[in-house]
Structures are given as C-alpha cells and as structure tokens.
Amino acid sequence: MAGRLFVRRRDGRIEIRLSDAGREIAREAFGHVLAAESDPSHEWHPSLNGPIDPSHDVDDPLAMFNRQHEVTSNVELAVATLDEEFLNDAEAWAWLCTLQIALRATITVKGIMTSDRLQEADEVTREYIETLQAFLFGLADVM
C-alpha cells in the first residue's frame, strides 16, 4: 500500500484513502472485535477482558461495565463509518482504538509477546499484523 492511508484535510476532516481491500481488512477486524466483546467463546474475548488490578481475583464490576460499554461504543462507531470518505476526530479515535484492540488481540491469541516470537510467526500472521500497524501509523499521523 503506497502513499498515505489517512490525510488531514484543511477543513479538519480526515480523508480515508484505503483501497477496497484495505477497507475489507478493517471491516473484518472491526467485526471480530464486535463479536468478541459479546461472545465469551470468541478467541479474542479474553484479550478484551484483561485484569485491571491483577492483585485481586475479580475487578470492580462498574469498571468492567464501563470498559465493555466504551469498547462497544467505539466499535459500533467504527463499523458505522467503514464506508465513509471522511472521518471526524471522534470517529478517527474510534477507528484507532478498535484497530489497536484487534492488533493486541491478534498477538495475544497467537502468543506473540516478544519481538523474537513476532519474527517466528507465519507469513500470513505477520502480513496481517503489518497491515493493522500501517493503518494505525496512518491514523496516528493525523491525530
């Protein structure tokens, strides 16, 4: 993917320059996050529900509820704007959060917690990770 994937326009909007294939990858990632949030059997579910205070067996229920609510709000906004030409700042933040969750869930499921393990990962996994990283680099550049 050559060129910038997201561009901040003079009117403040963020232009999405993803190809159709790029949007499909984003759609798939957003779909997994949405499913994982509500389905405990989804392989990404544990990585979306990590401990807040590891010294306790159970985290504060209100904090857990707030996390679920905010993740769901972000992913629903990201899904709703997938086919848009432009994003505002709140929508771009929702994209960034959801893509970052997808990236971290991917490495958690694959057990890629070190740079060495990343180098040893299969080609398809590395290509998927690099694609999500490219999306995130592009968004961070305009935020």
Place this chain on the structure above:
Amino acid sequence: MPSLKPLRVSDQTQTDTATTTLTERPWNVVVWDDPVTPMSVVVVIFRKIFGYPNNKATQLMLTVHHEGRAIVWSGQLERAQSYCVKLQVAGLLATIERDS
C-alpha cells in the same frame, strides 16, 4: 455580604481531604510493553487520555519501550481505575497497582 461561618466550614473540609490524601498510598496506572504497538500510537493515546504534552507523552512511551513498563499516572483508586479502563479501551496493556 457572606458571613465568615461558611468559609470556615469549607476550610475545614479541605484540610480533612488533604490529610486523607497524604496518609494513603496512591495507586499507580502501569502501561506494559508489547512487540507490535506503534510508538506513535502510544503517544497519541497518552496525549488524548491524560492530556499530556507531546514531550511528556513521548518520554513515557520511551520508558515503556526500554524498561518494559511505565507508571503513567498516580493518585486515587477511582481515577486510577478509570484511566486504566480508558487505556484498555484504547487497546493498550494496562493495569493498576498500589504504590509500594
């Protein structure tokens, strides 16, 4: 003109709060390193969630990268939990811990 009495009550409340804060150990919000999250994304997240200026956000990101973790905020439990949740919602590996 307001009387002096309400002001004295208010001053006492502030003193009590300050004393409580000083005698309790704060809670730390800790962000942990991972091998894939782009550095620029971490900086954006720190700026957005904490309102840190770019140089402070960058310094904290580099601490995470080089030392494996960084304490990014310290204070009361409720706010620490709230910040930790916001960092997790943004996809970072974050936890809270009692200051030692």
